[in-house]
Amino acid sequence: MTYTFQSKLPNSTASIFSVMTALAVKHQAINLSQGFPDYAVDPQLTDLISKYLQQGFNQYAPMAGMPALREQISAKFKRVHDLDIHADSEITVTAGATQALFTVMSAVIHAGDEVIVFEPAYDSYAVTIELLGGKVVPIRLTAPDYRIDWQEVASKVNARTRLIIVNNPNNPTGKVLSADDVAQLAQVIQNSNALLLSDEVYEHLVYDGIAPQTVLSHPLLRERAFVVASFGKLLHATGWKIGYCVAAPQLMAEFRKVHQYNVFSVHTPTQLAIAEYLEDAEHYLNLPTFFQQKRDYLVEALQHSRFEVAQSQGTYFLNLNYRAISDKPEQEFAVELIEKHGIATIPIAAFYHDGHNQQYLRLCFAKKQETLEQAVQVLQQI
Numbered sequence: 001m002t003y004t005f006q007s008k009l010p011n012s013t014a015s016i017f018s019v020m021t022a023l024a025v026k027h028q029a030i031n032l033s034q035g036f037p038d039y040a041v042d043p044q045l046t047d048l049i050s051k052y053l054q055q056g057f058n059q060y061a062p063m064a065g066m067p068a069l070r071e072q073i074s075a076k077f078k079r080v081h082d083l084d085i086h087a088d089s090e091i092t093v094t095a096g097a098t099q100a101l102f103t104v105m106s107a108v109i110h111a112g113d114e115v116i117v118f119e120p121a122y123d124s125y126a127v128t129i130e131l132l133g134g135k136v137v138p139i140r141l142t143a144p145d146y147r148i149d150w151q152e153v154a155s156k157v158n159a160r161t162r163l164i165i166v167n168n169p170n171n172p173t174g175k176v177l178s179a180d181d182v183a184q185l186a187q188v189i190q191n192s193n194a195l196l197l198s199d200e201v202y203e204h205l206v207y208d209g210i211a212p213q214t215v216l217s218h219p220l221l222r223e224r225a226f227v228v229a230s231f232g233k234l235l236h237a238t239g240w241k242i243g244y245c246v247a248a249p250q251l252m253a254e255f256r257k258v259h260q261y262n263v264f265s266v267h268t269p270t271q272l273a274i275a276e277y278l279e280d281a282e283h284y285l286n287l288p289t290f291f292q293q294k295r296d297y298l299v300e301a302l303q304h305s306r307f308e309v310a311q312s313q314g315t316y317f318l319n320l321n322y323r324a325i326s327d328k329p330e331q332e333f334a335v336e337l338i339e340k341h342g343i344a345t346i347p348i349a350a351f352y353h354d355g356h357n358q359q360y361l362r363l364c365f366a367k368k369q370e371t372l373e374q375a376v377q378v379l380q381q382i
Contacts, residue, residue, distance in 0.1 A: 008131055008254045015123055016331075016350035023335065024344035028081035030375050032363035033344040035171070035316065036238045039368045042283075045235060048273035050122040057272055061265040064256060065244065068275035073244055078213055079281055080204075083222075088219025089092060089249040092256055093271060095263045096241035097201045097230040102128050103262055103322050104197050104226045104245065105163070107254045109134040113162035118148065120172055120351030122199065125165055134162070136353070143321070143348070146173045146309050150184040157192045164189065168213070168312025169206060172351055172362040176210055176313040186220045195251070196221055201243070204284050206314040207292040216246065226255065231274055233316075234284055236366070240270055291316050294365045301376040316366040319348065323359045325382060330357050337361075343378045 020033040031038075049261065064070065070087040077085040085091060093098040101124060109115065111133030117125050119138050126136045137156050141148060153164075168177045177185075189196055198215045206212055215221040226247045232238035245255055277283060298318055302309050310319040326333050330347030338344050345361040365372060 009127060016346055017123075020334065020338070020344050020346055023338045027338050029338045029342040029344045030371065031344045031379065032365070032367065032375055033346045035364045035366065037236045037366040038371055041235065041237045042277075043278050046274060048276050049269050052269035052272040057268045059268065061093075061222045061268040061271055062139060063092075063260050063265055064088075065091065065266065066144070066268065066271040066275060069093055069271045069278075070244075072275045072278040073246070076278065076281070076284070077214075077216075077246070080285075081214055082295055083214075083216055085216075085246055086249070090246055090252050092245050092252060092259055093266050094228075094243045094245055094259065095266050096232065096348065097199070097228050097243035098124055098244040099241075099263055100228040100243050101197070102124070103255055103258045104144075104228065105132060105134075106128060106262070107258045108155060108195055108313055109162055111161075112160065114158070114160045115162060116153065116164045116194075119353065119356070120146075120348055121165070122167060122171055122220070123351065126353060135160075137161070138353050141173075142170055142356075143173075143302065143360055146170070146175050148181060148184075150181075150188065153185075154188050154191070157188060159193070161192055161194045163195050163197055165197045165199065166215070168215070169202040171202065171315050172319065172346065172348055174310070174312030174315050174317050174319065176206060176213070176284060182213075182215060182218055182221075185215070186218050189224050190220055194224075196224050196225040198227045200227050201233050202303065202315040204234060205291050205316055206288055207295060207319065208313065210313055224251075226251060226286060234287070235274065235277070239290055241276065242266060242270055281346065291366070294367070294369075297369075297372060298363075298365050298376065302379060305380045306382065307379060310360070316364055317362050318365055320345070320361050320363065320379075321359055322361065327359075330361065331355075333359075334361055337382070341378055341382055343375055 017034045024031040055178045070091045074085045074087040077083045106130045109132045115129045115135045231242040306324045308321040331350040334347045345363045348360040349355045351359045
């Protein structure tokens with residue numbers, strides 16, 4: 001009998017991030033595509049990891065995470081949001097934010113359930129939903145303001161709606177939900193049997209006086225939401241793959257049922273190092289100033305280019321419209337930028353299930369000043 005394999009993800013291919021980064025390497029282009037820093041992690045933090053390695057903390061951590069780190073996460077929520085989050089029953093340390101996202105969805109989505117996703121959306125959402133037998137219900141948001149029509153959202157909710165996913169601040173748009181958005185989101189959740197998954201990995205990367213926010217500040221959402229965050233974004237160390245999930249005890253108990261068989265625990269010395277590092281709150285309270293300087297440099301410099309710069313309220317991404325330069329579709333133009341001009345970006349169309357084209361590109365400004373200056377020289381000449 002001939003062996004055949006039936007893929008659970010027959011339409012899934014290499015992510016746009018892998019594709020554009022591979023092209024950037026091939027053409028030795030300036031890589032502003034994938035969202036990772038090109039500068040060093042704080043030596044104090046790497047020294048702390050070495051310290052805990054040398055002290056022998058090299059065996060399994062507790063399934064939910066090292067108590068010291070969960071206590072520091074709890075302290076951060078109290079300091080930043082004045083929220084009392086219980087370290088033992090409401091916080092779990094994960095192997096990066098993507099694992100946390102996958103675990104939340106695995107814990108709550110049953111075959112046939114519907115999940116509302118706002119596009120443009122991080123590409124792992126839809127793939128995970130489909131892998132679990134759920135149905136993606138996309139709601140398209142459009143440039144330049146990406147405004148959410150909450151009446152449309154309410155009209156999409158029905159008895160099969162199991163989960164609503166938001167990403168705030170949003171990758172790739174750089175938009176931040178307003179207080180009115182959060183209130184209307186809570187109203188939609190209250191009037192349904194749905195839960196909320198809030199991807200808040202860029203929580204501290206907000207600008208122009210915007211305060212870091214979490215949906216857990218809303219009393220209703222405090223009981224109905226899973227919040228996912230990332231130390232990779234917080235500490236400029238995306239390769240460490242350390243994140244965490246926060247949820248009310250009943251929800252967290254369900255999360256941990258999956259987590260214990262998925263990853264079980266996360267790298268012990270890194271957890272202890274991060275816990276000690278976070279004792280100094282300035283390490284994350286200063287992030288908005290650090291990244292806003294980079295954003296403002298790019299925004300000002302690109303006023304002298306043919307690109308139209310979109311507003312970025314948060315994240316470390318900036319969107320550029322190239323309508324004054326070319327009428328080519330986004331991916332075609334992005335490839336041309338790599339091959340002809342030596343600079344890599346990400347087409348926003350890749351964040352829509354149907355490749356919706358608006359002539360926008362996303363670039364990452366979590367880069368050294370010299371990298372940004374080199375990129376500006378190229379972009380100003382296009």
